[in-house]
Each structure stands twice: as C-alpha cells, then as structure tokens.
Amino acid sequence: MQHDTHAHHEVHAHTHDLGGGKATWSMAAQATLHCLTGCAIGEVLGMVIGTAFGWGNVPTMVLAIVLAFVFGYSLTLRGVLRAGVDFRTAFRVALAADTLSIAVMELMDNGVIALWPDAMDAHLDDLLFWGTLALSLAIAFVVTTPVNKWMIGRGKGHAVVHRYHH
Numbered sequence: 001m002q003h004d005t006h007a008h009h010e011v012h013a014h015t016h017d018l019g020g021g022k023a024t025w026s027m028a029a030q031a032t033l034h035c036l037t038g039c040a041i042g043e044v045l046g047m048v049i050g051t052a053f054g055w056g057n058v059p060t061m062v063l064a065i066v067l068a069f070v071f072g073y074s075l076t077l078r079g080v081l082r083a084g085v086d087f088r089t090a091f092r093v094a095l096a097a098d099t100l101s102i103a104v105m106e107l108m109d110n111g112v113i114a115l116w117p118d119a120m121d122a123h124l125d126d127l128l129f130w131g132t133l134a135l136s137l138a139i140a141f142v143v144t145t146p147v148n149k150w151m152i153g154r155g156k157g158h159a160v161v162h163r164y165h166h
Contacts (some may be wrong), residue, residue: 023149028145028149038102039137040068057120069102096157108144112135
C-alpha cells in the first residue's frame with residue numbers, strides 16, 4: 001500500500017512540476033480537507049476563546065480568523081519541514097499553498113455565521129453555536145473545493161506542497 005501512495009505522489013508531483021496538469025476532484029477534496037482541518041481547529045478555538053471570555057462579535061471573529069490561518073499554515077509547514085526543507089522555504093510553500101484556500105474558506109465560514117440569525121450571539125452550550133459552526137465549515141468546504149481544483153490544475157496551491165512529499 002505504501003508503494004502505491006509513493007507512486008501516486010511521484011506522479012502527482014511530476015504533473016504539477018510541469019506547470020499544471022489534470023487536477024481531479026479527489027485531489028481538490030483532499031487539499032480542501034487538509035486546509036479545512038487547520039481552519040476548523042483555529043476557527044473553533046477562536047470562537048470558543050472569544051465566547052468563553054465574553055468578547056464581542058468582532059474581536060471573536062478576528063481571533064478565529066487569525067487562528068484559522070495560523071493552524072492552516074502550521075499543518076502545511078509541519079509536512080514540508082518533515083521533508084527536510086529549511087524554515088524560510090517551508091514558510092513560503094505554506095503561504096503559496098494555503099493563502100487563497102484559507103481566505104475563501106474563512107470568507108464562507110464567517111459569512112454564514114455572520115448572516116445566520118442569532119448565530120453570533122449563541123453561547124458554547126447552545127446547539128445553535130455548534131450547529132451553525134458545523135454547517136458553515138461544510139459550506140466552506142463545498143465552495144473551496146472548486147477553487148483548489150482550479151489552483152492545482154495550474155500547478156498552484158497544494159500542487160506546490162506535493163513537490164515536497166517523499
């Protein structure tokens with residue numbers, strides 16, 4: 001099984017090193033899921049911290065967005081650094097791979113939460129808080145996946161990260 005995965009990454013990286021290639025929905029969904037993981041960790045942590053401390057909507061949302069970017073970039077950094085790349089290069093790879101994806105995801109996620117009636121005023125023990133957050137992340141995934149497919153097909157976004165997989 002590991003051999004097949006390695007072969008997949010070699011083909012995947014080779015395709016993108018040529019400046020783009022056939023980006024599949026599966027590739028795009030995997031890239032989006034990777035991005036969503038970091039975003040969700042940061043988003044949930046930011047919302048929990050802001051809500052627990054009784055902060056207003058704007059500072060809570062700002063914290064959640066900042067943490068979404070931090071955790072999103074961190075997950076990519078971790079993988080690229082493991083490939084033996086220096087921090088400066090790894091950081092540039094993370095920025096190139098994740099910035100647009102995280103930005104779209106955060107716009108969708110926070111847009112849903114901001115527009116959903118009473119969601120911004122929900123508390124941690126409220127089903128509305130968790131339900132809206134889960135729904136907003138699902139919508140963000142659906143909207144961001146085509147963006148990632150487009151970027152991967154042009155050798156951008158997570159295609160950059162795959163050059164460093166072994």
